[in-house]
Structure formats: structure tokens, C-alpha cells
Amino acid sequence: MLRASGPHCQRASCATPGAGDRCKRDWRTSMPYEVRPLLTSDLLEVTEIYNAACRARESTQGSRSWSIKEMNEFLLERRASFEAYTCVEKGSVVGWAAFTRLRGEDAEQTAEMSLFVQASFRRKGIGSALASTLLNRSNALNLHCIFAMAFKDMPHVVSFAERRCGFSIAGCLPEIFTHNGKHYDILVFERLIAPRSGDRVHRLR
Numbered sequence: 001m002l003r004a005s006g007p008h009c010q011r012a013s014c015a016t017p018g019a020g021d022r023c024k025r026d027w028r029t030s031m032p033y034e035v036r037p038l039l040t041s042d043l044l045e046v047t048e049i050y051n052a053a054c055r056a057r058e059s060t061q062g063s064r065s066w067s068i069k070e071m072n073e074f075l076l077e078r079r080a081s082f083e084a085y086t087c088v089e090k091g092s093v094v095g096w097a098a099f100t101r102l103r104g105e106d107a108e109q110t111a112e113m114s115l116f117v118q119a120s121f122r123r124k125g126i127g128s129a130l131a132s133t134l135l136n137r138s139n140a141l142n143l144h145c146i147f148a149m150a151f152k153d154m155p156h157v158v159s160f161a162e163r164r165c166g167f168s169i170a171g172c173l174p175e176i177f178t179h180n181g182k183h184y185d186i187l188v189f190e191r192l193i194a195p196r197s198g199d200r201v202h203r204l205r
């Protein structure tokens, strides 16, 4: 299991009065789902969701499918991710999100955010539930900078990143991604995390 000390059970988008965080339902479908820390046993489904997104040219990492071993290295082994969560519905993983580390010694407070929801489960609040669970952990993980990338020609993802994740566009990498002979722009998003009041802040004197 991932080294996670965050919320171990959170259901999303609740409209059930008084239900609290542990018993929530998506108001659009009344279908309960659970966001919980990613487990090693989730890796097969996590990889399948990722590979489907690759085939749809939705991953800025590339269009090549990954093996489970590569996903394991990315999330759990090589430079173990800060934290990762899955969304589970009726026992199946339908989405996942992770903060992963950047290379470089001076980027310890920086994480890249990855987020993928299985296509048939989109527009039900799952992406928002995963994003908020992960982003709400930023302070506890002592992160200062979260960044993410998305294709410029996917306005719903850009809107999701800005409205649901609080990201701002930090820049554009024109025509950096080539697929089937076409060149695509990638937007870089960033969100700086303000320390919570009470957290120690180091100031220059």
C-alpha cells in the first residue's frame, strides 16, 4: 500500500443532508463511490485507465501504452510518489490521481499532478473528487508548487484544471507533442500552495 497518511475513505459530491464525508453520493447519478489511497492491487486497472487515455491522445506523457511494471515504477518504486488515490465504484477502479516527484534535488516541494478518469465515468464528479482529495493534502505533504500539463486543444480539460483544481496557466509549449504527423501545443499549469496559518514560515531578515 502506498505510504499515505491522508483520508482513508472519502466519498464524493454529496447531496445527502447530514451524511458527512464518509457517506457521500454523486448527486448526478446517486451512485456511491469511494476515493481512497492507491493500493498495489489497483495497478492493473490504473494502468488500463492510463493506457486508454494514451490511445485517445489524452496523456501529455505520450501515446505509448505502459506496462504495469512501468506504472509501478512511476507511482511506487523509482521515486515513490508523494501520494496517490484511486476512485472505486462497485469494487472497480474508475479513476486515479497522483502527486509525483520531479527530478532534481531542489524540487522537493514541487509535485506534478496526474489525473485520469475512465471515459465512461466522466462528468459524474469523480475527477473533482480525486483532485480535491489530492490537493487538500498539499500542506500536509509540505508542497509549495503543484504543476500539471494538458493539451491546449482540449478546452474541457483546461476548464477543469482552472475551475476545479485552482490551476493557472503558467505557459505554453507550442507544437511540442507530435502524434500521427500533427503537432500539438501543451499548456503548463501551476498552483502555488499558501502555508496554512500556524505553519512555520521562514522569512529573510
Ligand SMILES: CC(C)(COP(=O)(O)OP(=O)(O)OC[C@H]1O[C@@H](n2cnc3c(N)ncnc32)[C@H](O)[C@@H]1OP(=O)(O)O)[C@@H](O)C(=O)NCCC(=O)NCCS
Pocket: 053, 058, 059, 114, 115, 116, 117, 118, 121, 122, 123, 124, 125, 126, 127, 128, 129, 148, 149, 150, 156, 157, 159, 160, 161, 163, 164
Ligand atoms: C479531466 C478529467 C480528469 C475530468 O474528470 P471528470 O470525472 O469528468 O471530472 P468532473 O466530473 O469532476 O467534471 C468537473 C468539471 O470539469 C469540466 N468538464 C469535465 N469534462 C468535461 C467535458 N467533457 N466537457 C465539458 N466540460 C467538462 C466541467 O466543468 C465539469 O463540471 P460540470 O459537470 O459541472 O460542468 C477527465 O476528463 C480525464 O480523465 N481526462 C483525460 C486525462 C486528463 O486530461 N487529465 C487532466 C490533466 S490536468
